[in-house]
Amino acid sequence: MGRKNQTWVSEFILLGLSNVWETQVSLFVLFLAMYLVAVLGNLLIILLIKLDSRLSTPMYFFLNVLSFVDICYTTSTVPQMLAHFLSACKSIPFHSCVLQLHISLAMGGAEFFLLGAMAYDRYVAVCHPLHYTVIMHGGLCFGLAATCLVAGFMNSLMQSVIIFQLPLCHNVINHFACEMLAVLRLACVDISFNKVMVTISGFLVVILPCFLVLFSYGRIVTAILHIRSAQGRRKAFGTCASHLTVVSMCFGTAIFTYIRPTGGSSAEQEKMVALFYAVVTPMLNPLVYSLRNKDVMSAFQKMLVKLTEIR
Template sequence: MGRENQTGMSEFILLGLSSLWETQVSLFVLFLAMYLVTVLGNFLIILLIRLDSRLNTPMYFFLSVLSFVDVCYTNSTVPQMLVHFLSARKSIPFYSCVLQLLISLAMGSTEFFLLGAMAYDRYVAVCHPLHYTVIMHGELCLGLAAGCLAAGFMNSLMQTIITFQLPLCHKVVNHFACEMLAMLKLACVDTSFNKVMVAVSGFLVIMLPCFLVLFSYGHIVATILSIRSAQGRRKAFGTCASHLTVVSMCFGTAIFTYLRPTAGSSAEQEKRVALFYAVVTPMLNPLIYSLRNKEVRSAFRRVLGKFSEKR
């Protein structure tokens, strides 16, 4: 970190989503409910996968990792946002801001890589079903998950370092969290290099996994269309429907946020899009995988049945 930042900037002030007290109280109630659904829903997914042996497959292993990432991502921003809704002074210490950007960016980057790995898993399951267990063995799954986490943290560490090495002339952040694009606006020097790095990072973190998803689903669609039985086609597509829904939300929102032209975009628009990605998407992920997935619903009923028998 730059010496000037460490000695001259001890905290930042976050403007948040609204300055009206009544609005902030309403938002607190709304986002507290969403936060609880997010944490409980994702922990429930992890618990079900751990307790039900029928879910001990590569697909659900990646889903449990995705739920863990979502919980970490949500906890990096939402608890502070909830506190600030009820606080007169919405400040965050300098190093807490650095840590928040590091963790949130790492978890967000990891999620894209994970979705790419999950697309590959679905490709193998649909296109090479007879060799699925041989190809997607435990060591490969662990290696892919670890690689996703490592790549996410490497990208986050690089972006965080080059962001906070900038001399920052302002302490008021027009955002509800220490978000990278909002932090760049505080610099009193030209940030062209940082914006180029954001574009490069966006291509590597968002577009490369997106290309892998498109490649995988291109082959999946071709394989499904070659299945003669209508029931077989529905079954094959059903194994991919939940993942495809989550992919559409995550990649669509991220591409709109980080890869669109910055001209004409306002800070309020950026906050709304970031809010959807930080709060809504992690909440919807477990709902999508549980409501649209018969195996998860069956596992939930089996686990409830076991607890009822013990009583």
């Protein structure tokens, strides 16, 4: 299609999750509560790690970065979705749509790489405990975290540039946010190349970290099975259970959505999966890591005692 036939849009209309007012009000209350839990929970994790010196370890350094990424990811989409629940005009300016897609893709990609780095950290902790502090030194942890963030932003930049150079036939997005596959459906031209790029991106951002996680936990399980003490095995499994729970949620939803862009999943299914990933996962991460972690709970109780003493 020639450039003279391309359609320029100044804004997009988001169809959202429902057009029934009563349903929208109920969804607003539900997702507002979930968003607040997600943001406050992750902020609490960051605060506890900063205040408690016992949490100054590589595992909690990565958890700190993961909490920051979760806050950025959910904030990139949820506040706008909440505003649209109570608004008759569900529009978003073109440049805001580009920024939203870029930030959400970047944070999502960074999270997958971070989960891979955290799996490697657990592998070193369980399989090489005597050399853990030497291997996972501060420089390596900072370098891994920075690499995860840069890789997420580079992948997002590439996808954003390719997607928003396409000519668009209309500006109505069947989604609650400017999501990659939903925006691609607006194109007037064949998007086979874009689907290939989505698959390649999914392989690099999702499958490769997933392989790293599987390899790390394969070695971890093998090492744990060689521990003679039942108490030792439980302790070793306990250090990995929280991370493995989060990994299962994140990788499962992403593989379902992005690794098979031509797999026949409907727009409604994609919205539900994206909603789970944008709201539920960031909300559950701090709950999983705190409720299943004695060190975090101990730091939380210590902070409450200090607050009580101040009063």
